[in-house]
Amino acid sequence: MSNQSVFITGGAGYCGSRLVPQLLSSGYRVTVYDIMYFGSDFLPINDPNLKIVIGDIRDSEKLYESAKGHDFFVSLACISNDASFELDEKLSTSVNLHAFEPMVLAAKKAGIKRFIYASSSSVYGISDKKNVTEEHPLVPLTLYNKYKGMCEPILLKHIDDNFEGVIFRPATVCGYAPRLRLDLSVNILTNHGYHNNLVKVFGGSQLRPNLHIQDYCDAVQIFIESPEEKINKQIFNVGYQNKSIMEIAKIVKNVINKIEPEREEIKIEVTSSNDNRSYHINSDKIYDFLGFKPRHTIENAVEELSNYFLDKNLSDTFTNDYYHNVKRILNLESK
Numbered sequence: 001m002s003n004q005s006v007f008i009t010g011g012a013g014y015c016g017s018r019l020v021p022q023l024l025s026s027g028y029r030v031t032v033y034d035i036m037y038f039g040s041d042f043l044p045i046n047d048p049n050l051k052i053v054i055g056d057i058r059d060s061e062k063l064y065e066s067a068k069g070h071d072f073f074v075s076l077a078c079i080s081n082d083a084s085f086e087l088d089e090k091l092s093t094s095v096n097l098h099a100f101e102p103m104v105l106a107a108k109k110a111g112i113k114r115f116i117y118a119s120s121s122s123v124y125g126i127s128d129k130k131n132v133t134e135e136h137p138l139v140p141l142t143l144y145n146k147y148k149g150m151c152e153p154i155l156l157k158h159i160d161d162n163f164e165g166v167i168f169r170p171a172t173v174c175g176y177a178p179r180l181r182l183d184l185s186v187n188i189l190t191n192h193g194y195h196n197n198l199v200k201v202f203g204g205s206q207l208r209p210n211l212h213i214q215d216y217c218d219a220v221q222i223f224i225e226s227p228e229e230k231i232n233k234q235i236f237n238v239g240y241q242n243k244s245i246m247e248i249a250k251i252v253k254n255v256i257n258k259i260e261p262e263r264e265e266i267k268i269e270v271t272s273s274n275d276n277r278s279y280h281i282n283s284d285k286i287y288d289f290l291g292f293k294p295r296h297t298i299e300n301a302v303e304e305l306s307n308y309f310l311d312k313n314l315s316d317t318f319t320n321d322y323y324h325n326v327k328r329i330l331n332l333e334s335k
Contacts, residue, residue, distance in 0.1 A: 005029040006224065007070040007112070009057050009103070010077030012040050015118075017179035019074075019217040024049055026221065033057070033066055034077065037328055042178035058099040064106035072224050073112040075103065081144065081183065084325045088333070089143065097147040101154050114164040114231075115155060116223045121169045121209055121239060123149040124279045131282035134169070134235045141276070152235065159233055166223050166231040171209035171239030171281060173216050175301035176308050182323040186210060186248055186298055190305045191317050193252045193266050202273035204246035209239035209281040212296030222292050236286040240294035246270075248298060255302040259310070 011020050011032030023030050024047050031051040032043065040052050053066045057077045067073060079092040086092075107115055123146075124132050125139035140146040152167050159165040174186035182191045185208060193199045219238045223231055243251070246268075253266040286292045309317070321327035 003029075004072070005031065005070040006072045006074060007031045007033060007067045007107075008074045008076060009033045009063075010075075012036055012038060012043060012052075012179065013076060013080070014177050014179055014181040014184075015173060015213060015216055016076050017042055018177040018213050019076075019220055020044070020050065021178075022217050023221065023224075028224075031066065031070060033063065037332065038179050038322060057103050058094060060099075060102040060106045063103060064110050067107055067110035067112060070110070071113050073107045073115045074220060074224075075115065075117045078148075079144075079329075080325060083183070084329055086142075086144075087326060087329055092144070093147070096144065097150060100151045101158075104155055104158050108158060108163045112163065114166070114224070114228075116220065117151065117155050117165070117167045118220075119152055119167050119169045119235075120145060120148045121171045121237060121279070121281050123169060124281070126276060127279045130280065132237075132279050133282045134237055134285055156233060164228055164232045166233075167235045168219060168223065168238050168286075169235065169281070170216055170219070171211040171237075173211050173213050174298060175213040175296070176304045177213055180308075180323055181325065182317055183325055185245065186252070186301050187305060189249055189252045190256070190302050191309075193249075193256050194306050194309045195314075195317055197264055197266050199249045199252050199266060199268045201245055201249045201268060201270045202275065204244060204249070204270050206245050206273070206276065206278040207242055207280050208245065208248070209242045209279065210248070210298055210301075211239050211294060212298075212301050214296050215240060215294035218295075219286070219292060222290055226290050230289050234289065236289070237281045237283045238286060238292075238294075239281045239283045240296075241298050242280040243298065251298050252302050255299050256306050259303065259306050 006028050012034035029049045033053045033055050055062050078096045123138045125141045138149040155165045189199050249268050
């Protein structure tokens with residue numbers, strides 16, 4: 001294992017910032033290929049087994065040269081979430097859709113053995129089915145999610161005897177990472193609850209599957225380490241707790257008040273929402289095929305975020321663009 005290498009696009013993003021140290025500690029050599037909207041200071045830059053390349057995934061020649069000599073390719077890079085995507089639809093389309101096939105071909109040409117693609121469970125859109133499995137029709141509500149779904153068959157068609165591929169559809173990720181995002185549902189509610197003593201719920205009845213970031217990273221490592229016959233050409237849902245937004249708000253309230261019993265009881269405020277995504281994903285397949293079962297809860301995510309806020313005594317979690325993708329992209333465009 002120690003001689004194997006992993007190439008990660010978007011490795012300096014939210015999920016990448018927790019995945020990279022984990023893979024390094026497991027003995028892998030890691031290359032992070034990232035445009036560095038948020039820098040790289042939070043990565044273990046002094047680790048001799050880490051290489052950082054500042055690059056754009058639309059530059060397929062640079063990507064090809066950088067990926068040569070690696071065993072695994074983990075595709076995380078994208079303009080992430082609907083709000084960020086909609087800021088510049090042309091840019092987002094070029095990154096999230098048009099760059100994908102050239103990237104797959106560059107990875108294949110570079111001699112990559114296995115390509116791991118992070119899709120999204122949001123590709124399912126709205127479903128009233130009790131359990132949404134991988135065979136459920138894709139009915140995405142936004143272009144961001146539509147493009148995630150469109151990239152999946154692109155990867156599958158290029159798989160051959162020398163190039164393996166696996167796709168996973170993670171639920172909404174939550175919890176602490178060195179490059180922290182506070183614009184994801186559980187993290188948003190925790191930020192509001194901790195700093196404002198108020199949890200704002202938009203809608204409330206929508207069901208959302210959630211996934212602790214540690215389980216996300218563990219799943220990626222399992223995709224790296226599993227034998228070909230178990231993962232090649234497969235698509236896996238990766239989620240854990242399917243909760244309504246209101247249920248998540250109550251968890252946030254209870255966890256924070258338990259951590260700091262002396263604080264005033266956190267209030268929950270409900271307003272209407274135009275975000276109607278509601279679905280309940282089933283993740284039995286990844287357990288049946290690979291024996292993987294998430295172990296970390298929403299409560300764990302809220303607890304570690306709250307302890308981070310407590311330790312750092314932060315005062316700018318709503319205004320600092322470091323924590324918010326949309327704010328950072330807007331600020332970069334204005335320069």
